Amino acid sequence: MKDVPRDVILRDVADFNKNLYSYLVEELKLSKSDLIRITVEVSYDKEQNKLIFSKPKIDKYVPEEEIRAFYERMVEEYKNKITELNVKIRPT
Numbered sequence: 313m314k315d316v317p318r319d320v321i322l323r324d325v326a327d328f329n330k331n332l333y334s335y336l337v338e339e340l341k342l343s344k345s346d347l348i349r350i351t352v353e354v355s356y357d358k359e360q361n362k363l364i365f366s367k368p369k370i371d372k373y374v375p376e377e378e379i380r381a382f383y384e385r386m387v388e389e390y391k392n393k394i395t396e397l398n399v400k401i402r403p404t
Contacts, residue, residue, distance in 0.1 A: 316356045316363065324363035328352075332368060340370070347373040 332350070336342045353366040 315358070317361075320356075320361055320363065324365075328363075328365050335368075336370070340372075342372070347375075349373070 336348070342348065349371045351369040351371075355364045356362075357364050
């Protein structure tokens with residue numbers, strides 16, 4: 313990347329960031345407090361004098377508390393379904 317002119321880097325990274333922000337906020341509905349990791353590959357096209365970005369890989373990290381709460385809700389829901397099935401199978 314040492315061959316890339318500074319103005320090309322500034323221009324293309326700014327454009328990439330603008331598009332990425334729109335994608336994260338408008339399409340994925342992420343908020344500022346969401347923890348994410350973005351991985352992207354970039355190459356320089358000398359003929360077009362621009363940076364070429366791969367499709368970003370976005371990993372969202374979910375806090376442990378959210379995972380635990382979801383798991384507990386699912387366990388409770390399945391317990392209720394099992395109870396309902398037991399009542400249907402063996403009515404009192």
